[in-house]
Amino acid sequence: xxxxxxxxxxxxxxxxxxxxxxxxxxxxxxxxxxxxxxxxxxxxxxxxxxxxxxxxxxxxxxxxxxxxxxxxxxxxxxxxxxxxxxxxxxxxxxxxxxxxxxxxxxxxxxxxxxxxxxxxxxxxxxxxxxxxxxxxxxxxxxxxxxxxxxxxxxxxxxxxxxxxxxxxxxxxxxxxxxxxxxxxxxxxxxxxxxxxxxxxxxxxxxxxxxxxxxxxxxxxxxxxxxxxxxxxxxxxxxxxxxxxxxxxxxxxxxxxxxxxxxxxxxxxxxxxxxxxxxxxxxxxxxxxxxxxxxxxxxxxxxxxxxxxxxxxxxxxxxxxxxxxxxxxxxxxxxxxxxxxxxxxxxxxxxxxxxxxxxxxxxxxxxxxxxxxxxxxxxxxxxxxxxxxxxxxxxxxxxxxxxxxxxxxxxxxxxxxxxxxxxxxxxxxxxxxxxxxxxxxxxxxxxxxxxxxxxxxxxxxxxxxxxxxxxxxxxxxxxxxxxxxxxxxxxxxxxxxxxxxxxxxxxxxxxxxxxxxxxxxxxxxxxxxxxxxxxxxxxxxxxxxxxxxxxxxxxxxxxxxxxxxxxxxxxxx
Numbered sequence: 001x002x003x004x005x006x007x008x009x010x011x012x013x014x015x016x017x018x019x020x021x022x023x024x025x026x027x028x029x030x031x032x033x034x035x036x037x038x039x040x041x042x043x044x045x046x047x048x049x050x051x052x053x054x055x056x057x058x059x060x061x062x063x064x065x066x067x068x069x070x071x072x073x074x075x076x077x078x079x080x081x082x083x084x085x086x087x088x089x090x091x092x093x094x095x096x097x098x099x100x101x102x103x104x105x106x107x108x109x110x111x112x113x114x115x116x117x118x119x120x121x122x123x124x125x126x127x128x129x130x131x132x133x134x135x136x137x138x139x140x141x142x143x144x145x146x147x148x149x150x151x152x153x154x155x156x157x158x159x160x161x162x163x164x165x166x167x168x169x170x171x172x173x174x175x176x177x178x179x180x181x182x183x184x185x186x187x188x189x190x191x192x193x194x195x196x197x198x199x200x201x202x203x204x205x206x207x208x209x210x211x212x213x214x215x216x217x218x219x220x221x222x223x224x225x226x227x228x229x230x231x232x233x234x235x236x237x238x239x240x241x242x243x244x245x246x247x248x249x250x251x252x253x254x255x256x257x258x259x260x261x262x263x264x265x266x267x268x269x270x271x272x273x274x275x276x277x278x279x280x281x282x283x284x285x286x287x288x289x290x291x292x293x294x295x296x297x298x299x300x301x302x303x304x305x306x307x308x309x310x311x312x313x314x315x316x317x318x319x320x321x322x323x324x325x326x327x328x329x330x331x332x333x334x335x336x337x338x339x340x341x342x343x344x345x346x347x348x349x350x351x352x353x354x355x356x357x358x359x360x361x362x363x364x365x366x367x368x369x370x371x372x373x374x375x376x377x378x379x380x381x382x383x384x385x386x387x388x389x390x391x392x393x394x395x396x397x398x399x400x401x402x403x404x405x406x407x408x409x410x411x412x413x414x415x416x417x418x419x420x421x422x423x424x425x426x427x428x429x430x431x432x433x434x435x436x437x438x439x440x441x442x443x444x445x446x447x448x449x450x451x452x453x454x455x456x457x458x459x460x461x462x463x464x465x466x467x468x469x470x471x472x473x474x475x476x477x478x479x480x481x482x483x484x485x486x487x488x489x490x491x492x493x494x495x496x497x498x499x500x501x502x503x504x505x506x507x508x509x510x511x512x513x514x515x516x517x518x519x520x521x522x523x524x525x526x527x528x529x530x531x532x533x534x535x536x537x538x539x540x541x542x543x544x545x546x547x548x549x550x551x552x553x554x555x556x557x558x559x560x561x562x563x564x565x566x567x568x569x570x571x572x
Contacts, residue, residue: 222376
């Protein structure tokens with residue numbers, strides 16, 4: 001049986017250390033592909049640790065794709081044979097030829113520099129203080145739809161519970177800490193810094209603060225000179241197209257973030273929507289598409305919540321390294337809000353050849369009004385950006401940049417994120433519990449609920465479905481017909497209708513929920529026109545709880561219970 005000594009774990013938790021040891025052995029081949037690992041109980045007894053410790057380590061390894069769980073059979077190591085031969089990849093642990101324990105930690109038990117995992121990981125278990133004050137009732141939540149326009153056909157009137165939004169909940173924004181950061185910036189920075197140009201890439205102080213944050217929280221070693229700050233991801237993606245070139249072929253995930261597709265389409269580039277499988281973007285479809293640049297969300301795909309497995313990450317890096325003009329854009333939009341275990345390691349952290357462009361934003365943690373995002377460019381692309389696009393002015397004001405830098409440096413940003421994570425976990429747990437107690441609990445499935453700030457809710461419909469007749473297929477435009485009525489939303493994105501009654505059920509459910517003050521959107525709306533319809537009688541919906549108040553959970557579930565009854569009756 002596997003044996004590990006914990007005498008060298010340093011300040012790591014037991015589960016974190018065990019996870020790292022097993023991961024190192026899988027990566028080095030000490031644990032062979034397909035090898036069965038001990039059961040959790042027997043392993044815990046053998047190591048002299050709690051069952052919770054082993055469960056935590058196994059869960060993290062499963063989430064990252066190092067292990068697979070087979071019902072009633074156990075846990076097996078995934079095949080990572082490509083890690084040793086695919087160019088463009090570097091292992092999670094440096095120091096070939098050392099034992100896994102030596103590779104994980106230095107002799108004094110501290111983390112190795114190349115790991116770059118600072119004490120911020122320990123803060124994942126810390127709980128932030130609950131809000132002691134709430135905004136006065138009556139104020140409307142600043143909820144921004146996740147890529148859903150009013151043209152979608154779904155009502156956009158105000159709702160007391162909006163599961164389509166991604167806003168910081170009322171009462172959770174750290175007004176006092178942020179105000180102090182602004183005051184300090186205004187009183188302690190020179191006038192030249194406050195009113196002068198910060199340079200095309202943004203204020204150096206902010207870029208250094210971002211680099212320190214990424215080193216501590218994401219384990220990324222980043223040169224501040226490779227960071228470009230901009231007013232939100234939309235500005236940065238437009239710059240990215242200019243940098244890489246409009247002559248390249250771009251690929252996005254399908255289903256995916258609709259606004260992202262529109263940004264690329266607005267730049268008049270060739271664009272492919274590439275389907276997903278259980279491990280992330282489908283590599284066979286990538287090859288068929290002819291794409292040169294892939295825009296991915298490997299740590300928590302929107303909207304499905306899929307985590308790209310470590311094996312698929314190696315495949316992607318190998319694909320990118322095969323040609324000079326291939327790149328991977330890693331969109332890490334909500335990495336701070338993994339609610340169980342530690343954050344999923346970034347794709348950029350295992351890139352050895354400069355093929356990963358890392359993108360992130362503060363909008364999910366500070367709110368949509370904070371239009372501050374950033375790119376981490378490979379050194380060669382950073383040099384090219386400086387030469388070819390350095391004429392741009394930074395689109396974020398100097399005051400906002402310097403205030404945000406101070407906010408990060410003081411530790412207030414990390415405390416805020418920890419507090420938010422704790423709150424989101426409580427909202428997520430309340431929602432899942434309420435769904436389980438609901439009148440339709442036997443028909444509900446919850447997918448990918450361990451990372452925030454959304455999950456997928458599936459509802460099984462008991463409607464007998466008439467045969468669906470495909471009426472037209474022109475290029476990539478797909479239409480389906482039900483009772484001779486075409487089903488296609490106003491955005492031009494097909495609502496999958498392999499079960500037309502299912503799509504009708506979706507419409508009735510969404511409308512009935514809206515009538516009771518709850519906004520919710522079907523997953524089908526996020527598919528491209530070329531996407532195949534989702535099979536089966538289960539209708540899936542996005543449940544984004546970023547702006548949901550705890551006291552709104554029970555009334556929202558009651559409204560959804562009503563909507564289920566209405567949809568059932570309408571489609572019987």
